[in-house]
Amino acid sequence: MSLTRRRMIAATVAAGAGVSVAGVAARLARRYGLVPPDSGGIYGPGETLTYATQRLMTTHSTAREFSRNMISKAPFANEIPPLKEEFKRHQAAGFKEWKLTIDGMVAHPASLSLADLKTLPMRSQITELACEEGWSYIAEWIGTPLFEVLHAAGMVPQARYVVYRSIDRDWWESIDMADAMHPQTLLTYGMNDDDLPVRFGGPLRLRLPRQLGYKSLKFVDSITVTDSMKHFGKGLGSSSPEGGYAWYAGI
Amino acid sequence: MTPCYAPVVPTTVAAPATERSRHSAVVRVTHWITVLCFAALLVTGVEILLSHPRFYWGETGNVNMHPLFTLHVPSSRSMVPTGYAVLPDQNGWSRYLHFEAAWLLVLIGIVYVLASLWNGHLRRDLLPAREQRNWKAYAAVLGRYLHRAPVKESGAYNAVQRAAYLGVIFGLLPLLIWTGLALSPAVASVAPWAVEALGGRQSARTLHFFATIALVLFFVVHVVMVTLAGFWSRTRAMVTGVVKEEQL
Numbered sequence: 001m002s003l004t005r006r007r008m009i010a011a012t013v014a015a016g017a018g019v020s021v022a023g024v025a026a027r028l029a030r031r032y033g034l035v036p037p038d039s040g041g042i043y044g045p046g047e048t049l050t051y052a053t054q055r056l057m058t059t060h061s062t063a064r065e066f067s068r069n070m071i072s073k074a075p076f077a078n079e080i081p082p083l084k085e086e087f088k089r090h091q092a093a094g095f096k097e098w099k100l101t102i103d104g105m106v107a108h109p110a111s112l113s114l115a116d117l118k119t120l121p122m123r124s125q126i127t128e129l130a131c132e133e134g135w136s137y138i139a140e141w142i143g144t145p146l147f148e149v150l151h152a153a154g155m156v157p158q159a160r161y162v163v164y165r166s167i168d169r170d171w172w173e174s175i176d177m178a179d180a181m182h183p184q185t186l187l188t189y190g191m192n193d194d195d196l197p198v199r200f201g202g203p204l205r206l207r208l209p210r211q212l213g214y215k216s217l218k219f220v221d222s223i224t225v226t227d228s229m230k231h232f233g234k235g236l237g238s239s240s241p242e243g244g245y246a247w248y249a250g251i
Numbered sequence: 252m253t254p255c256y257a258p259v260v261p262t263t264v265a266a267p268a269t270e271r272s273r274h275s276a277v278v279r280v281t282h283w284i285t286v287l288c289f290a291a292l293l294v295t296g297v298e299i300l301l302s303h304p305r306f307y308w309g310e311t312g313n314v315n316m317h318p319l320f321t322l323h324v325p326s327s328r329s330m331v332p333t334g335y336a337v338l339p340d341q342n343g344w345s346r347y348l349h350f351e352a353a354w355l356l357v358l359i360g361i362v363y364v365l366a367s368l369w370n371g372h373l374r375r376d377l378l379p380a381r382e383q384r385n386w387k388a389y390a391a392v393l394g395r396y397l398h399r400a401p402v403k404e405s406g407a408y409n410a411v412q413r414a415a416y417l418g419v420i421f422g423l424l425p426l427l428i429w430t431g432l433a434l435s436p437a438v439a440s441v442a443p444w445a446v447e448a449l450g451g452r453q454s455a456r457t458l459h460f461f462a463t464i465a466l467v468l469f470f471v472v473h474v475v476m477v478t479l480a481g482f483w484s485r486t487r488a489m490v491t492g493v494v495k496e497e498q499l
Binding site: 043058066128134 | 300305328329348352355436438439441
């Protein structure tokens with residue numbers, strides 16, 4: 001009898017300790033920005049564990065870069081949503097009028113043409129694009145690091161997320177500061193020593209090689225800096241969770 | 252010196268049903284959580300696989316490249332030429348659930364391994380016993396299986412059972428975790444060697460698939476053996492922890 005009682009007390013204490021540890025961990029995670037915007041619902045605990053663990057592990061790590069002879073001979077361009085009239089007009093004009101707007105928590109909101117973007121420091125990287133479906137290819141990506149644009153726009157220190165949108169507003173994404181300020185996060189306008197083809201997201205694609213391909217949004221024309229994702233769409237961080245896919249795609 | 256009289260034992264009276272303790276609480280709880288995780292990982296893994304039922308070797312692979320092999324099943328993507336109709340996309344929830352179940356399995360696996368080291372389950376029940384550390388012990392068990400000979404259980408795992416359980420717990424499951432993590436671009440940025448040692452991203456994906464096949468084979472054999480031993484008595488034992496003496 002006393003043994004079972006002792007056991008029950010021990011189990012209760014252990015369960016209580018477990019719950020309080022989890023509670024403290026959740027509060028710490030929230031304070032240090034380790035909870036993703038799509039942390040609600042039944043998949044929230046798994047997503048939060050993945051995001052928190054990887055955010056702590058990968059703050060300064062860089063995606064694998066490959067040698068030139070590893071570049072895929074026949075990169076695969078996935079299906080893209082039908083291009084709208086506005087895009088076709090830009091395409092006919094050789095994307096001369098394409099503008100990237102930067103607003104939100106910045107001192108100097110701006111609207112940059114591709115030519116303006118090319119006056120900022122350039123970087124190229126040979127990285128792999130991996131799709132959540134399972135396929136992948138390697139290409140050289142050429143563009144302006146996002147942090148250069150954010151610096152030039154005078155991003156305020158309270159910023160926590162960078163929202164970026166495709167010209168087709170159904171498609172929009174966001175990333176945290178660790179990814180936004182990462183040297184490999186590239187506003188990409190060139191691929192394999194040429195302009196970025198439309199099939200691959202040209203004229204401007206945000207390449208994010210430490211996450212899956214769907215975070216590397218095509219046809220980017222708008223950036224907003226913010227401290228909260230609450231008022232963007234359904235508040236889940238991007239159009240991906242609204243379509244059932246995880247906001248954080250580092251896996 | 253002792254006279255060889257047969258002992259007088261009443262043979263008509265059944266012995267009182269005694270119960271023998273079989274599985275500890277840690278084993279039972281982690282076993283059933285593992286079953287849940289395995290089911291979730293398998294179903295969602297199949298769903299994710301259907302979006303690209305082609306496998307490659309090396310770093311990269313896509314429909315413009317030669318596959319190592321192709322599964323002749325329908326795909327949930329129109330861009331994959333399969334010759335079948337396109338299935339609905341189930342990758343969103345499948346991916347969320349796949350990784351959540353993987354987390355639960357890893358956490359429960361850590362509890363199981365630590366507890367097994369602590370309480371002697373690993374040394375007593377899983378590592379080969381002294382008399383099992385030779386090929387004859389394995390051959391004897393396999394011979395009994397092949398001849399479908401009735402096996403009176405001793406209450407301890409035999410040599411082949413121990414090898415199978417050890418192989419799954421310390422071989423197959425770690426390999427599945429490793430090949431799975433190698434598919435994470437974020438993990439690869441911290442531990443590129445984890446991908447390179449496997450031969451590249453697509454090799455890791457292919458090995459993840461092969462390891463899954465091996466685990467499914469283990470599962471099938473496991474359930475067949477449980478059924479041969481007595482499905483309900485063994486399943487009850489994994490729930491209540493005890494098995495009735497006469498059912499051994």
